Amino acid sequence: MSTTQTAATTGFSYTLRRTLDAPAAAVWQAWTSPDSYARWAHAVPGSVEMDVRAGGKWRATMLTPDGGSFPLTGCYLEVAENRRLVTGMDVPGRPEPAAMSLELTEREGNRTEIVLRQTCETAEERDMAEQGSTMLLDGLGAFLAGERDS
Template identity: 75%
Template sequence: MSTEQTSAANSFSYTLTRTLDAPTAAVWQAWTTTDQYAQWAYAAAGSVEMDVRPGGAWKATMLTPDGGQFPLTGSYLEVAENRRLVIGMDVPGKPEPAVMTLELDGQDDHHTRIVLSQTCDTTEERDMAEQGSTMLLDSLSAFLAEKAKG
């Protein structure tokens, strides 16, 4: 697995790029299948619901390292199976959702390049979102490696 991370100094955007040791279909399934997502995304048991289609809703209660719970909701803005997923995340007090874009590129039958990007409203939001996304990609990598062992 390789990792690349960029944050623009004068921007509230970040992009994380990794090459995962898994085929594209396996990465897509891990991100879009309720039971698989719940296993690696720090979600509370039974809290994940997904309707993976444009306009479809999703929700999950995320568990924080200190044992807290953080409910999230949103919708899928764009869905291109095994290639691109644009996710809107509801933000309390804001009229527009935060938008995360996930792009997949199969390098070969066993490796997938994943690019995850998001633009936030402040440096603090960007830093928190980037930290959370980095943790998600670390956990996804470990989940896919364990799944490959079978």
């Protein structure tokens, strides 16, 4: 697996960039297929539901490293297949979902650059979200490398 990552953090926003050895369509499929997503994102099998269209809903129950679990829900704010996905995550006490954007750009050699961005309300929220997003990208990279090698 060939991955490179750079992170830029400003204010309460972060940007993660990573390049994976997989075409954009494979990255998109892994991110938007409930079964695939559950495998690499550490979700409880069978808990992931996705209606991948603008206004569609999603839900998943995530597993924590210590064996716990927690439910997440949200919606899709923008969908451009194989190019851009903006998801909103429901946050208790907030009227609007927390938005995270994922942009995919095809690169030479059947590779894809992922740019993941999110703006948060506090530094603590940003740091936790960035850590979680980094873990997601790690899992995605390992999943795609395993798919390619199998």
